Amino acid sequence: MNLRNLKARALRLRRRPGTPGVVPRTRLRPLDLLTEAHAGILQRPGRSALTALGTVLGVGTFVAILGLTATASSQIDARFNTLVATEVTIEDIGGDGAERIVNAFPDDAPSRLEKLHGVRHAGVYWHVDVTGGSTVTAAPVGDMAGGEEAPVVAATPGVLAAAGPTLSQGRVFDAFHQRRAEDVVVIGSGLADRLGITTLETRPAVFVGGTPLTVIGIVDDVARQEDLLLSVIVPSSTAEKYWGGPARGERAKMLVSTRLGAATQIAREAALALDPAHPDRFKSIPPPDPRTLRGNVSGDLNQLLLLLAGICLVIGTVGIANTTLVAVLERTAEIGVRRALGARARHITAQFLTESGALGALGGLVGTSLGTLTVVGVAVARDWTPVVHPATVAAAPLIGLATGLLAGLYPAWRASRIQPVEALRR
Amino acid sequence: MTASAPHPRTDAPDVLAAPELVMEFDEVALTYPGSPPVEALKPCHLAVERGDYLAVVGPSGSGKSTFLNIAGLLDVPTQGRYLLDGTDTTALREADRTALRGRRIGFVFQAFHLVPHRSAVENVTLSMLYAGTPRRERRERALEALHRVGLDHRADALPIRMSGGERQRVAIARALVARPSLLLCDELTGNLDSATAESVLTLLDELHRDGMTLLVITHDPVVAARAARRVTIRDGVLTEAETPAVHTAAGAR
Numbered sequence: 001m002n003l004r005n006l007k008a009r010a011l012r013l014r015r016r017p018g019t020p021g022v023v024p025r026t027r028l029r030p031l032d033l034l035t036e037a038h039a040g041i042l043q044r045p046g047r048s049a050l051t052a053l054g055t056v057l058g059v060g061t062f063v064a065i066l067g068l069t070a071t072a073s074s075q076i077d078a079r080f081n082t083l084v085a086t087e088v089t090i091e092d093i094g095g096d097g098a099e100r101i102v103n104a105f106p107d108d109a110p111s112r113l114e115k116l117h118g119v120r121h122a123g124v125y126w127h128v129d130v131t132g133g134s135t136v137t138a139a140p141v142g143d144m145a146g147g148e149e150a151p152v153v154a155a156t157p158g159v160l161a162a163a164g165p166t167l168s169q170g171r172v173f174d175a176f177h178q179r180r181a182e183d184v185v186v187i188g189s190g191l192a193d194r195l196g197i198t199t200l201e202t203r204p205a206v207f208v209g210g211t212p213l214t215v216i217g218i219v220d221d222v223a224r225q226e227d228l229l230l231s232v233i234v235p236s237s238t239a240e241k242y243w244g245g246p247a248r249g250e251r252a253k254m255l256v257s258t259r260l261g262a263a264t265q266i267a268r269e270a271a272l273a274l275d276p277a278h279p280d281r282f283k284s285i286p287p288p289d290p291r292t293l294r295g296n297v298s299g300d301l302n303q304l305l306l307l308l309a310g311i312c313l314v315i316g317t318v319g320i321a322n323t324t325l326v327a328v329l330e331r332t333a334e335i336g337v338r339r340a341l342g343a344r345a346r347h348i349t350a351q352f353l354t355e356s357g358a359l360g361a362l363g364g365l366v367g368t369s370l371g372t373l374t375v376v377g378v379a380v381a382r383d384w385t386p387v388v389h390p391a392t393v394a395a396a397p398l399i400g401l402a403t404g405l406l407a408g409l410y411p412a413w414r415a416s417r418i419q420p421v422e423a424l425r426r
Numbered sequence: 427m428t429a430s431a432p433h434p435r436t437d438a439p440d441v442l443a444a445p446e447l448v449m450e451f452d453e454v455a456l457t458y459p460g461s462p463p464v465e466a467l468k469p470c471h472l473a474v475e476r477g478d479y480l481a482v483v484g485p486s487g488s489g490k491s492t493f494l495n496i497a498g499l500l501d502v503p504t505q506g507r508y509l510l511d512g513t514d515t516t517a518l519r520e521a522d523r524t525a526l527r528g529r530r531i532g533f534v535f536q537a538f539h540l541v542p543h544r545s546a547v548e549n550v551t552l553s554m555l556y557a558g559t560p561r562r563e564r565r566e567r568a569l570e571a572l573h574r575v576g577l578d579h580r581a582d583a584l585p586i587r588m589s590g591g592e593r594q595r596v597a598i599a600r601a602l603v604a605r606p607s608l609l610l611c612d613e614l615t616g617n618l619d620s621a622t623a624e625s626v627l628t629l630l631d632e633l634h635r636d637g638m639t640l641l642v643i644t645h646d647p648v649v650a651a652r653a654a655r656r657v658t659i660r661d662g663v664l665t666e667a668e669t670p671a672v673h674t675a676a677g678a679r
Contacts (some may be wrong), residue, residue, distance in 0.1 A: 022518070022522055023522075023525050024558070025525045026521075026529070026557060026558070029558070039543075039544065042543075043542070059549075216542070337539045338552070339606075340498070340528075341528055341533075341552060341555070341556060341600075342527060342528015342532075343524070343528070343555075343556050344521055344556075383554040419500075420500050421500045421501055424533075425491075
């Protein structure tokens with residue numbers, strides 16, 4: 001290649017002094033090229049707009065899809081965060097003395113944790129192994145004596161607070177009931193229906209393994225710890241009074257709700273706060289890192305839609321190629337004139353390539369704007385936060401440019417092959 | 427750097443240090459391959475001096491177009507040598523031939539071939555685009571050329587808004603602005619009514635008086651009659667009519 005260039009230059013140099021008539025070769029300066037391409041695009045503005053429409057749609061779809069999936073997946077993350085990212089579970093694993101120590105949580109465990117900055121509510125709970133079976137009945141004898149098997153959960157008031165209950169009737173128990181070990185119970189609405197409890201006006205009682213407990217609240221829903229809905233929840237002091245502490249093999253846990261962003265730190269600090277001497281007796285479970293979740297949520301959907309955008313781009317490319325080819329054939333006479341005026345074949349190629357490239361880039365820009373607007377529009381309609389990656393916005397016009405250049409290759413080549421003799425005959 | 431040399435007049439040909447013969451056909455012939463091969467132009471001799479006004483006449487299909495294509499460096503003869511301003515064009519590379527065509531030959535076509543959607547002055551400017559004329563000079567020179575053909579008032583008009591005569595004048599201005607050695611006119615009055623044709627021919631006469639070398643290809647005897655020399659092509663054979671008196675007069679300028 002280099003060798004050939006050198007040889008050609010040597011030939012030219014040798015010929016120039018010998019033949020006085022040879023004139024400097026014609027050229028097309030970059031600025032002139034741009035001016036000509038600009039004029040070429042503007043001489044048929046309607047057609048140019050239609051030509052660019054293909055890239056507008058392709059690039060627009062591309063940006064919209066990338067933006068919408070980014071927006072949607074960030075919304076999934078946000079919902080995930082508010083529920084889970086503020087929840088820390090602490091398990092009692094007992095440490096070295098697991099066999100001896102029934103309950104490693106100190107009595108004031110909830111208040112110890114609630115002193116930590118960032119903790120909203122904290123409570124200890126365990127599943128109670130009721131002596132005489134965990135059958136819950138609405139009456140000791142008679143028609144209502146047929147009971148329901150339901151798990152019994154002993155909980156400090158902090159557990160109910162952290163779970164975020166929605167009550168259909170009554171109230172949850174509080175520090176007063178806990179301190180006095182009152183015979184009260186909170187049950188889920190499903191269990192209440194099955195037990196035939198419709199109102200708390202009559203101060204109904206349930207019998208848990210024969211022990212009567214007054215129902216003071218019926219819970220419709222909880223934000224977390226859904227299994228509480230199916231359980232009979234008693235104050236932990238009451239549970240200890242009748243059935244003792246956590247059963248062997250059924251160790252207590254703590255449910256902690258935190259402020260947003262504090263969970264990871266609380267999980268680190270909790271064990272030390274609970275028992276500075278034996279932090280190894282507890283295992284904190286922080287919320288999962290949302291960043292690792294983000295990728296999996298929408299990966300498959302993303303690929304499918306990107307394929308769709310790719311197809312749009314291909315259609316756009318074919319559209320540009322087609323209209324540019326028509327324009328080349330229509331401008332045959334102009335090409336002939338340019339060749340007669342000294343344009344070389346490569347000048348013609350450059351001009352048509354620049355025109356289609358500029359149209360592609362222009363379409364890409366408009367498409368990027370429309371795509372971004374679509375993302376914003378959808379986000380506003382859905383009350384989401386629009387998310388578009390900056391790289392998407394930066395790359396999209398370049399994709400348009402590449403599309404335009406690719407589409408212009410064949411028409412530009414055809415244009416350069418047009419012989420001036422043929423072009424001027426008409 | 428012939429084209430960009432400073433010059434007081436746009437339409438004045440470059441006579442300084444140039445050979446007297448503008449174009450010279452030496453045994454030039456063109457045969458299209460095939461079975462049988464078509465001899466579009468049989469071997470011929472022709473010498474055109476600077477300032478000549480030459481008409482090439484002949485019926486259609488006689489080889490006029492072939493002659494025009496060769497003379498305009500749009501086609502290469504299969505035989506013989508064609509010298510333009512003393513340069514043997516047949517030995518040139520395509521790029522050099524293109525450069526020579528752009529810088530030394532001005533074309534005027536029957537169909538005008540103005541670029542649509544571009545104003546008169548832009549069409550004239552196009553001729554300097556590939557020659558490397560500085561951008562600042564182009565418009566000024568284009569306006570000068572339009573002035574030369576009497577179209578000052580139409581400089582910014584689009585071809586679609588112009589009459590045939592005006593379009594042909596723009597085309598002539600476009601051919602002149604590059605200061606060519608040779609003005610090649612192909613049936614330039616073919617699309618014009620007789621009155622307009624007359625005024626365009628008068629313009630050619632003026633250019634001839636100013637020293638421009640003109641080569642007019644036509645089948646119209648009225649057009650051919652204006653020329654100082656007449657060459658006839660019939661069945662690919664080129665013959666010059668005997669008009670020595672006029673030739674001398676033209677040579678005297």
